[in-house]
Amino acid sequence: MTDDSNQNEKTLLDWAAQLCPDSPRKRLKEWIASGRFCLDGRVVTKAGLRLSDPGASLTLGTPEKSAVAWGHRKRIHPKLVLVYLDSDLAIVDKESGLLSVPTDKQGKISAIEVLANYLNDSRGEATRRSFFGSPDAVKPLPVHRLDQYTSGLLCVALNDTARQNLIKQLRSHDFLREYIAYGDGDASQPQGTWTNYLQLDERGYNQQLVDGPADGATQAITHYQVEEVFERHHVSKLRIRLETGLKHQIRIQAAANGLPLVGDRIYHPSTQKAVAKKGAKLPYGFKRQALHAATIGIVHPSSRKKVKFQSKIPGDMQLLEERLRTAKHKA
Structure with a gap:
């Protein structure tokens, strides 16, 4: 037969x-x-x-522009994973230490540049045709940023129209950004909202609290919920949702409300002291601010469908949790 x-x-x-x-x-x-x-x-x-x-x-x-959407985790750099890609946007998951966008002061590569290098690789002509209808080079455009030593999800636009749409969602607070953080202290309430006025210092690097509306000051609004309390150490695991999105917003507001982030070298006094003292151990052995961008939710610029992306906390924060559950003292 x-x-x-x-x-x-x-x-x-x-x-x-x-x-x-x-x-x-x-x-x-x-x-x-x-x-x-x-x-x-x-x-x-x-x-x-x-x-x-x-x-x-x-x-x-050329295929139809809307025909292709790709969604699975692919590591494109030792510190960057591509989570989702279509003709309008990419979602990437960055590790601590990688810049979000290029800066004049630092010559290190950024997540935006890593993505551009991957998309525009000479071997990727077929991929560009598939996703963008052309083999021409693609220019990733930043929508928002993460601090260099904050890990987690970033949304990157791949054309001007998509970028304008996504930034509009940011400004109207329709762009969901949730973080997992570990605050060194006891939260006064199991959930709540932090509202403060912030102003960048003269260098434009660190935030400062100001008493109220003033020239150069902007209102910052952050919502938090306590997910777990490590009572032995008085550390609170928080799920945080940004309403506004200022530089260092979560870090300085957490500190201002009695919950400076574990490992924060700018806004946590204990970490500052440990860093200044040669040979001193950092609290819990954690080397960066304990902050991870865990969730992004948007309305897709073209399809108008609501989409959500999530990222688990990375290995160093998982290890921090284990230490908080088992260690007897800060070390």
Whole structure:
């Protein structure tokens, strides 16, 4: 008995030759490799792929822009994972130590540059055709930022229209940003809202609290909920939602409300002292502010659907939790 389904299969190159009978097979093979053929709206690049008659689902040319959306975790740098990608935006999950965006003062690579390098790799022409309808270079555009030593999710726009839409969501407080933080202290209430006026210092680097509305001061609003209390150490695990999004907002507001973040070298007095004293151990052995951007929720700029992305706390914060549960003293 023969298998009729196998007999009906041919290679992608064979079907392409049937679709374009006037084109030499060598040229068709080059076109396939460069991403010029699409199957069900997705670019296909393997000439030897075997398949049954694709009919009208095999096309030559640019796929529909909305046809492709990709969502699985792929590490594109030792400190950056690509979580989601489509023609409008990317969601990346960055580790502590990686800059969000390039800065003039630091020559280190940023998450934006890592993403640009990945998307514009010379070997990625087919990917660009698939997602953006063209092999032309893609320019990632920042929507918001994370401090260098804050880990977690970043949303990056991939065209000007999407960026304007996402920034509008930020300003109207429709852009969901939730964080997990570990505050060194006891929260006065299991949940609540911090409202303060903040003003950047003369260098434009650190925030300062001001008593009320003043020239150069901006109101900061942060909502918090206590998820767990490590009573032995008087440390509170917090889920925090930003309403406004100023530089260092969570860090300085947590400190101002009696919950400076574990490991914060700017707004936590105990960590400042340990850093200043040569050879001193940092509290709980934690080397950065204990802050992780865990959730992003947006209305997609094109589809208008609500989408949400989440990230688990990284290994160093998992280890911090273990220490808080088991250690007898700060170490």
